[in-house]
Amino acid sequence: MSKLPINRLWVQLSVAFSLVILIVVLAVGAANYALRPHFDFKRPIALTTEEREQFEQMDRRFRIQGVLLLITIGGAVGISAGTLMSRRLSAPLEKLAAGTQAIGERDLSYRVSMQGSQEIRTLAESFNTMAAALQTAEMQRQNLLADVAHELRTPLTVLQGNLRAILDDVYTLDKGEVARLYDQTRHLISLVNDLHELAQAEARQLPLLMQMADVSKIVCSAADIIEPVAEVEGITLQVIVPPTPVMVQADKARLTQVLQNLLTNALRHTSQGGFIKLAVTASNSEAVVSVQDNGDGIAVEHLPHVFDRFYRSDRARARDNGGAGLGLAIVRALIEAHGGWVEAVSPGLGQGSTFRVHLPYVV
Helix, strand or coil: CCCHHHHHHHHHHHHHHHHHHHHHHHHHHHHHHHCCCCCCCCCCCCCCHHHHHHHHHHHHHHHHHHHHHHHHHHHHHHHHHHHHHHHHHHHHHHHHHHHHHHHHCCCCCCCCCCCCCHHHHHHHHHHHHHHHHHHHHHHHHHHHHHHHHHHHHHHHHHHHHHHHHHHCCCCCCCHHHHHHHHHHHHHHHHHHHHHHHHHHHHCCCCCCCCEEEEHHHHHHHHHHHHHHHHHHHCCEEEEECCCCCCEEEECHHHHHHHHHHHHHHHHHCCCCCCEEEEEEEECCCEEEEEEEECCCCCCHHHHHHCCCCCCCCCCCCCHHHHCCCCHHHHHHHHHHHCCCEEEEECCCCCCCEEEEEEEECCC
């Protein structure tokens, strides 16, 4: 900010000096044209030598005075115009400089007005877009910290309470109590591992063993793992794959993890007697794996947020049944790390839902 007045002065002087030079040149040219001699002294006229000298002196004085007058007027106009233009140029830049200082001081709500030339307006628009992105990222960071603290607090509180009760001889330290404490530690470790994995995937730092893989085989393998659980729950699991291989560049273990997360999510939201359909389709550009169920469904207002961290469309669902809300966020991060994308669609509550994974297809 301390250099801004100096920069502004240089802009003013540069513009003003350029305009002054331009106007002076034009003024001199105009003066030479307008104040050219009215008499041709080569032509004999009835003037004495003294009268001729007086006339020449008067003519020269008139020319000089006219040129000086035009130079003065041109200089004044040039300086005024240059100052005005430099102010119009520097005022939006001052606002942008104030905006950068506000952003540096963590005032992420600061926005600059759209003024000045087209270039300055474009710069202001880019600045506002950047500020909005920073504000959104900061809100997400704060929400993430709050959610992590909330998720960690529950098992830690249970552990602390039970250990305190054991120390006060309220509970006896038997295998049943140890098992309950052990379950809480497993929940904590799972949560921390999921957070670490999600952070690595979103930062594109998660190590992936990319190789040619048949999506159909990975789908069938994931279905074999989930099928016994589906049978116990009374849910029909249907798998549809094409007769020919569908080859993609993928990490088999990570892609299996994605499918297990999606299938587990479908099982969690499908009642007894329902069905889950796992299908693979392919085109010239991509392979699509879809997981469809006829379970709880997703309300329209929740669809844009289902892949957010710690998001639960059913806030009344217990954590033991609903999970921590990181599974779908991990799914999105892993698929994006593969160069693909994932989507969720649902007609509405009670009408089931479909999750589709899109991966670049190698013919």
